Amino acid sequence: MRHVFGALCVGVLAGQMASADVIEDISVGVLQHNICVLDCDNADKEDGPDISAEVAFVSPDWLGFAASPRPYVAVTANTAGKTSFLAAGLQWEWVFADGWSLQPSLGYGFHDGENSFPFPQGDPRNDPVSAETVFFGSRDLFRTSFALTRALGEDWAVQLHYEHFSHGQILGSGRNQGIDNAGLRVRYRYGD
Helix, strand or coil: CHHHHHHHHHHHHHHHHHCCCCEEEEEEEEEECCCCCCCCCCCCCCCCEEEEEEEEECCCHHHHHHCCCEEEEEEEEECCCCCCEEEEEEECCEEEECCEEEEEEEEEEEECCECCCCCCCCCHHHHHHHCCCCECCCCEEEEEEEEEEEECCCCEEEEEEEEEEECCCCCCCCCCCCEEEEEEEEEEECCC
16 A cells, blocks of 8 residues: 555656656556566566556756766556565666667665565475565665666657665665566656
């Protein structure tokens, strides 16, 4: 419920701020939830597609020292009732060829998933839960993401988007299964 409320707030805020010329672009799409990237022990424990929405704002002048990253807010809502996320952070954009760009980002997020086993560690009653649930170990997580974007004219683009959520033993300690999501999004860029 917290993520639904957060997504509504982001939508209202985005609509209000678009008229003030502070929103640079909005991306929306579908991601595959909990894919296998490097450590596949926890991949596919949760399923269902995710709806991904992200609003990137115009970089303020004072961030020029850091290569002018754009502040963003993002929501990843799982359609099967599994873990969903709300995040904010900084996103860079580097154009590397005509119509092509990369957008790496770093941010902070939180989730509505599970943090720990329902029974003490080693208790066999945890086995059925562990087989279908990712345990994050912390409500607070880092969000790292990467998008490869192909422009489709002046305002529209398509993105291959990847994101990773984990506490990295910094925002939490102990269990840190983390999660990876990837898929396609459509981006609309407001007038330059």
